Amino acid sequence: MPRVLTSTPRQDGFRMPAEWEPHAGCWMLWPERSDNWRNGAKPAQHAFAAVAAAISEGEPVTVCASPGEYAVAREMLDPAVRVVEMTSNDSWIRDCGPTFVVNDRGLVRGVDWKFNAWGGLADGLYFPWDQDDLVGEKVLELERDDRYAPDFVLEGGSIDVDGEGSVLVTEECLLNVDRNPQLDRAEIETMLRDYLGVEAVLWLGRGVHLDETDGHVDNLCRFVAPGEVVLTWTDDRSDPQYEISADALRRLEGFRDARGRPLKVHRLHQPARPVVITAEEAAGVDRVHGTLPRQAGDRMAASYVNFYIANGVVVAPRFDDPHDARAQAKLAELFPTRRILTTPGREILLGGGGIHCITQQQPLGRPVASA
Ligand code: KQY
Secondary structure (H helix, E strand, C coil), X not given: CCCEECCCHHHHCCECCCCCCCEEXXXXXXXXXXXXXXXXXXXXXXXXXXHHHHHCCCCCEEEEECCXXXXXXXXXXXXXXXXXECCCCCCCHHHHCCEEEECCCCEEEEECCECCCCCHHXXXXXXXXXXXXXXXXXXXXHXXXXXXCXXXXXXXXXXXXXXXXXXXXXXXXXXXXXXXXXXXXXXXXXXXXHHHCCCEEEEECCXXXXXXXXXCHHHCEEEEECCEEXXXXXXXXXXXXXXXXXXXXXXXXXXXXXXXXXXXXXXXXXXXXXXXXXXXXXXXXXXXXCXXXXXXXXXXXXXXXXXXXXXXXXXXXXXXXXXXXXXXXXXXXXXXXXXXXXXXXXXXXXXXXXXXXXXXXXXXXXXXXXX
16 A cells, blocks of 8 residues: 655655656546536537547546546547546646656655645635545555655646756745745745755746636746746737736746756747637536636636647647647747647636646656565
8 A cells, every 4th residue: 555655755855757757647637517617518528538639649648537427438538548437526637636756766656735726715716625635645546656745735737847956836826825824935945845856946926817726837837848948928018918928037037947057938929819708608607606607708818838748749729819820830849859739728728727737747657666
């Protein structure tokens, strides 16, 4: 039986690898809640199935579905995708799943953070979140991976590492009082150093305009190679996103990473047109007290930065927007050894996130030390 460890990954010589390092596979959760996904989640299920099929071109994919949805998921998902039964509150495994860490002997363990639905009772996006909070533990149990279980609220979408000692975060999310109000900036940095095995914590300010996660960095800015990041961008100074991205650029240009390198910043232009919820889309979402409502006319936090790096492929969203092709070409430039596959991003965005938010990579390695 896998152990719950009371030490830290740093003490044990473990670190979170970069997403471009080799994977054993990818984990996803199957969407079904009708107060977040329109039309009984059917359009979202098609979008998730397309993402799973695209990722499985490069690595094994496991989708976890509830008992009631298992048969539907099995039918809709590509036969190459493994389906396992697992209860959850929703389908954001980037945030409620484990963060895998590795050591230089090829061993894999997991960090099972606390999850509070992006803000708990004060500001969370739904209640309850108890089943989501168990997803990390369940995945690690299935994989027989030993587990660190810090008393620390963190979502995987709020961190991005280069695997060489640096992590990107935003102040908007990590310093938000609805996550770890008992800890100050220095104490939060210590937690990141201890549990991700990093040295440099690179603080950006705000996340993408109107991002309901309190500004997850994975929608704003990501490492694409050691010493290189990609930043969501707009040249339109009247767009509220301009000042957010310009501030991030200023900070990024001033950083040195853990290896002492300045960062090369690549700009990835956001969709040319604001992506806005239609009346028909809003009407398809059940209104339930305690869940963030979807209103016609609301702008969504659409970003091409919310891609997933798999073995051999990168899976990125498309929004039927004039900038789709430009984004795909930029990603091809940034990932010259991988094929860039795009899948429809709108239905996932309507639920509040993107492809990176619904996926969790499991690095290649062995679960337990052999005597
Ligand atoms: O990581 C994410 N973007 C998750 C967003 C959750 C939205 C719940 N409605």
